[in-house]
Amino acid sequence: MEHDRLPTRAWVLHPDLKTDDHRRAPKPALEEAVSLASALPNLEVLGSNVVPLPKAHAGLLFGSGKIAELKAVFAANEVELVLIDGPVSPVQQRNLEKEWGVKILDRTGLILEIFSDRARTREGVLQVEMAALSYQRTRLVRAWTHLERQRGGLGFVGGPGETQMEADRRAIDTQLLALKKQLDKVAKTRTLHRAARAKVPYPIVALVGYTNAGKSTLFNRLTGAEVLAKDMLFATLDPTMRRLRLPEVTEVILSDTVGFISNLPTQLVAAFRATLEEVLAADLIVHVRDISHPDTGAQARDVETILASLGVEEGTPRLEVWNKVDALPAEEREAMRNRADRDDGVLAISALTGEGLDALCSAIALKVQDARTEEQLHLGFDEGRRRAWLFKQEVVQNETQGEDGYELTVTWTPRQKAQFSAL
Template sequence: MYDRAAKGERAVLVQTVRAGDSDAAARLDEFAELAASAGASAVARVFARVDTPNARFLLGTGKVEELRELKLANDADLILVNDTLTPVQERNLEKFCECRVVGRTGLILDIFALRARSHEGKLQVELAQLKHMATRVVRGWSGLDSQRGGSIGLRGPGETKLELDRRYLRGRIQQLQERLDKVALQREQTRRSRQRNAIPTVSLVGYTNAGKSTLFNRLSGADVYAADQLFATLDPTLRRIDGLPSGPFVLADTVGFIRDLPHDLVAAFQSTLAETRDADLLLHVVDAGDPERDQRMADVDAVLAEIGAAELPQVLVFNKIDTLDDAAPRRDDVEGGRQPRVWISAAQGLGLDLLREAIVEQLGRDRVRTMLHLAPEQGRLRARLYEAGVVQRETPADDGGWALALDAPRTRLQALFGLGDGDGGFLRGALAGVAASHGAE
C-alpha cells in the first residue's frame, strides 16, 4: 500500500457525464468553485463518459489510465471526482493513481469543516464526516493487521487495528448524536418560546452564494460574514427585526443549499434546518444574474421538500440585479399575491423597501386570530396547542374549561388537523368558519 500524501492542493477535476446530461460543463464549473473553496488548485480538468458505472473504478479503465497520466504530467497530488464514489471505487482509484481521491460528498464535508465556527456547527460537521468515514476505514497506512494480546490473560487473536478504529468511530458517532440531541432540545425550547409570544420566524433560504448573508445584514443591521464564495456562511444566525407594521419577527440566516446535497449533511443539520422547516415565511433568495437560476431554484425546492418545508409560503427574492443590464427594483405578484417576486440588490441596498412590504403582507396573510373555547375534558388538546406555540393568552371559562386566544399562521394550525383522539377533527371544525387576518391588527 502507498502512503497517502499529507498535502493535497494540486487537483485534477473529474466530471462524469451520463446519457442525456446537457449541463456537464456548468456542473464542472461549480465543482471547480467547490474545489477552490476547499483550498485546492485545479491543474487539469477531464470529462468522463459513464453510461454503465464500472464497479471497480466508476470510470472506464481507459479513462483511469488517462487520469493517472494527467496526474503525473501535472504533478497533482489529489483527484476530485464530481460524483458519488463507493468505498471500493475510491480505494481502487487511490491505489491505481497513487494519490488521494475524494468524491463530491467528501469535498463538501471538507468545506463545511473549514466554515464551521459555532460549537453546534462543529459537532454537526464532525458527525457527518464520521458517518462518511465509517464506510471508508481501509488500509491507508501500514500496520493495520497488528494484533493485540500476548500478555497473560490477554492472549489470543485479539482485535485488529481496523476493528478498533471502527469501534471508536461507532462510539464517537453515538457521543456526537447525544450532544446534538441536547442542542436540538435547547433550540426547540427557544423556538416554542418565540411561538408562544406570537413572534413569527422568517427564514432565508437559497442556493449557496446567492447573497443570503448580505441580505441578512441589510435587513437586520448585523455584521454576519459574507463573501463571494460557496458556503461562506455555515452556522445559523438569528436576529429580531422591529419597526414593521406587522410587528416584530425573527430573521434566520442558514446554510446555503446546493444540488446533490449529501444526505449525511441533511441528517446531521436537522436541528439547524428546523429553523427553516418551522418558519412562518421563507425568503427564497436567487442570484438574478445566474444563467442556471431556474435549475438552482429547482434544487432548493428539492431540499425544502426533503426537510418538510415545501408547503411554506415564500417570497422569491431575485438578488444581484446590479449584475444585470438596465435592471431596476420592482415587485411582481403571482398567484393572487401569494408568492410575490421582488427584484433587489442587497449589496447596493436597492429594492429593500419593496421587500419589507412583501414580508409585512405575507406575515399578515392567512394568519388566524380567534378565540377557541375548550371544555374541561379537552386538556390534552390544550397542551398540544401550547406545544405548537399557537396560544397567545388564556382565560378560565365558567364551565371549568378554557378560553384560548389563538394567533398563528393557518398553515401551523392546519398541521394539527391530523391529530388523533378526535382532537384534530374538533379543531378543524372549530376553525372552519374563521376568516384569516390580512395585515396587522
C-alpha cells in the same frame, strides 16, 4: 506540518455520465464543483475538466485511455489531490489513487470537508462529525486520525497515516454512540432556547436558497448583522437569527440558513435537520434565488425538493426573491424586473446594491400579516396559565369576562395556534 503551510495542489473532474437521466448541464456543474473546492482553505485548484463518460467502469470509473491521459496531466502539474464531482466507490477510489499516485475525494467527501471547516456551533461540529463517520463507515479506506482533532477539517485532504486503514467498524460505532450522546445534550439545550424563543411574539422569517444565492448578503443588508458573507459556497452553516423591524409590523425574527445544493449527501440532510429547524418553524419562507446563474431553474427545483424532504408544509407562506439582478445585462435585467412584477409573490432585487429591498420588506410585512387569522376563544377561570400565555404573545385583541370564564378575540399565526394547543 507541511500541509498546513503549503496549499494542496488539486484538480477537479466532473464526470458527465451519459446514462444518468438526471445529469446536470456539465459546464455549470463543473463551475460549481470548482467553487466547492475553492471554498476549502489550503487548497489550490490548478485546473478542471468535464470528462464525458458513456458508462461508468466498475473498477476505475473511467476507461483505460482516459485514465492514462489524466495521469499524464496530473504528473505534469504535480497534482496531489483529485476532486471527482460525483459518487466514487471505495474500490474505485483505491484503484484510482494507485493508478494516479494522488489522493481522491468524491463530491460527498468534499462537501463534508467544507461543512466541517464552516461549522461554528457545538451542534454543527457534532453533526458534521456524525455525518462524516456514517459516510466513512462503509468505506474504511482512511485512517481515523482526524477524529482526535479538536477543530478544522476532517482530515480527508491532508494528514498523517491516511494511506492505511487503522480503524474498524466497532471503533467507528463507539465514536458514533459517544457523539450521539453529546448531540442529545446539545439538542436539549437548543430545545430550551427554542422554548424561550417561542415566547417572543414575533413571526419567524426564514431565508432559504441554493448555496451562494446571496442569502447572507441579504441578511446583513436587512439586519446590519456581520454574518460571514463571501462569494463562496456554504459560507453559512449554522443558523443565525436577528430581529428585524418592518413597516406596519412590530418586528420579525429573520433566520439565515445553510445553503442547499443538488445531490446533497443523504447523511448531511439527516444530520442538518436540526440546523434547519428554524425553517420548519417559520411563519414565512423567503426563497432567495441567484437569477443570474445559468442553472437558476434547476437550483430552485433542488431547493424545493430538499424543503419537501425536510417536511416543510406546502401551505407555509412563501416569497420568491430573484437576487443578483445587478449581474444581468441591462436588457435582460429590465425583462426580469417586468416578469417579477407580473408574478405574484416574486420580487427582483440586488442584495449587493440594495435595489428592491424596500419592496421586499413591505412584501414580508404583508405576508406575515396575511398569515395571521382572527379567532374567538373561550377560556375557563381555571385556565389562567393559557390566558397569560396569550397576553404574553400579544395576540389578544379583545377580552370580556362572563359568568363561566373569558371570551377572547385573538389574531395569531398557525405556529402560535399550535403552541397554544400544546399548552
